[in-house]
Amino acid sequence: MISIEGLSKVFRLKQKNITAVDDMSLTIHDGDIFGVIGYSGAGKSTFIRLLNRLEEPTNGKITIHGEEITAMSKKKLRIARQDIGMIFQHFNLLWSRTVSENIAFPLEIAGVPMEERKKRVSELVDLVGLKGRENAYPAQLSGGQKQRVGIARALANNPKVLLCDEATSALDPETTDSILDLLVDINERLGLTIILITHEMHVIRKICNRVAVMENGKVVEQGEVLDVFLKPNKPVTRKFVEQVMGDPDGDHNQLLEVYSSGLVVRLHFVGESANQALISKISREFQIEVNILQGKITQTKLGAYGTLIVQINGEPNEINNTIGFIKEETSVEVEVLTHA
Incomplete structure (x- = not known):
């Protein structure tokens, strides 16, 4: 289980305090596909970067599987991050490395022996549907293939949690659906907890069990996706539902x-x-x-x-x-x- 209590992040910009995440509290159950939706500036990207401390929180507590992430030393955090995979909107691949070499990169950092790395890379290439593209470079791949490499790389160290930062925003609708189907398959096969942020209600509708709606750094509404679709309480939530259902x-x-x-x-x-x-x-x-x-x-x-x-x-x-x-x-x- 992931427990988030009173989480806040305040940035200091031009002698002003900017609150990106404001007293946020959530509970995310093991094996969930949990969506966080909001428009640009809602604070959702900052929130997901707080979960693995790519951003340091100003206040609050994050506990993942009984381990308080916010209280860890940098050394212990480096180990804990192996249990938290992350995929990004713009893939963040190493352009001078092949598909296999990109996937193997976190294993190299973790000191995994070469033969074990090769075996794990082969498993992941099969899992994400890239068989035959192992020696291709990112410039030779489509957007969907690049994101599959990103997903495989994020899974390299057998994480328990997968963070998805606008993972389909740079993709066309058909490719988006194929990546979402892959995430559902990974969730079901591996029992992985997935936290996915997006500004598209279609993404939430298709794969998420539960959803939190963010506005101005706060969670303004949360619940099971079906309940939120049926009875959206806040104006921002109603706008998102209208993306799928119309006005x-x-x-x-x-x-x-x-x-x-x-x-x-x-x-x-x-x-x-x-x-x-x-x-x-x-x-x-x-x-x-x-x-x-x-x-x-x-x-x-x-x-x-x-x-x-x-x-x-x-x-x-x-x-x-x-x-x-x-x-x-x-x-x-x-x-x-x-x-x-």
Whole structure:
């Protein structure tokens, strides 16, 4: 488990104090893929560099697997960092070294014998899907291949924690998805705890179990990804959810201008309810007509989440019975947007 208590970082710039991370507290469980999301300047990059003390904290405590990182001497910290791998937005590869030599670099620093290094490099090349590219130089690789080298290098010393600093921001969408799939595979195979910072909600949606939202150095919201998607509490969180789901209020206001008859409702589907054949069921059960106006369902790592805006026409009594049935007999949430 990773415990972060009251973590702060204050920079002194032009005789002013700039607070990059402000009294941050989090608990991250073993084996989690934990996302930290925020816009530029939110403090997320500083936060992740505090975890392995690439930045020294001003205040607070970081404990990883029972070891207090913030209290370690520099000598002990060098050893502890072998358990904390890190990958970067711009890869940070050694351009004069081949793929194999880049991956072997942390093993050389750790004093691992050559034969053992070769074996470990071969294992990692297979793991990240770079078989046949061992002797290529970074300039000969695509962006996705460079990041795979970065991931393999970060895994060289068998770390227990992998820190990802905007690891997909420099990649195109298709390559991003392939790197995210690789991180999920590594998490499941190795039981590795992954902490991933990003400004893209798509990344959080695709692979994270839990998420913390940062703004102005503070964590303003946190929880399971599915819960945050369903009920974002803070304006900044709602903006991130809109990256994936669109602006629900803007969408439904436009629809209400066009569809003024009957009852217009928004149905919220979560988890297993997203697979229910609800529309066909209520159309059979009640004397109503259902017109689907708009809908979107997206997958998170913990299940599906989606909304469907529908217009229900019929006698008022039948419409009321329909709404009552959905509320009482299904796990779908109903939000009435306009009354008949």
